[in-house]
Amino acid sequence: MLEDILIFAIGAYRWLIIIYIFMSWVPNARESSFGQFLGSITEPFLAQFRKIIPPLGMIDLSPIAALFALYFAQIGVSSLFSYL
Numbered sequence: 001m002l003e004d005i006l007i008f009a010i011g012a013y014r015w016l017i018i019i020y021i022f023m024s025w026v027p028n029a030r031e032s033s034f035g036q037f038l039g040s041i042t043e044p045f046l047a048q049f050r051k052i053i054p055p056l057g058m059i060d061l062s063p064i065a066a067l068f069a070l071y072f073a074q075i076g077v078s079s080l081f082s083y084l
Contacts, residue, residue: 002081003081006077007074007077007078010070010073011074013042013070014067014071014074016038016041017042017045017063017070020035020038020042020063045066046062046063048066049063049065049066049069050062052065
């Protein structure tokens, strides 16, 4: 039960980051109330990866690293609970 909740939460957060990434392609989407709400949720996590991987011009690779980290966290939670 706890495993399912954690895996769902990590998966939902991954989707929020993906939506936030796609919002950067739409003009003024991040300035909307939903975009600001999504930014307040995702930016603190993404900022940790921007410290390590700075943007390369107009390309920001930190969301890709964040998505990989969340994927590995999801695998870690799943394997942790399989041993319990």
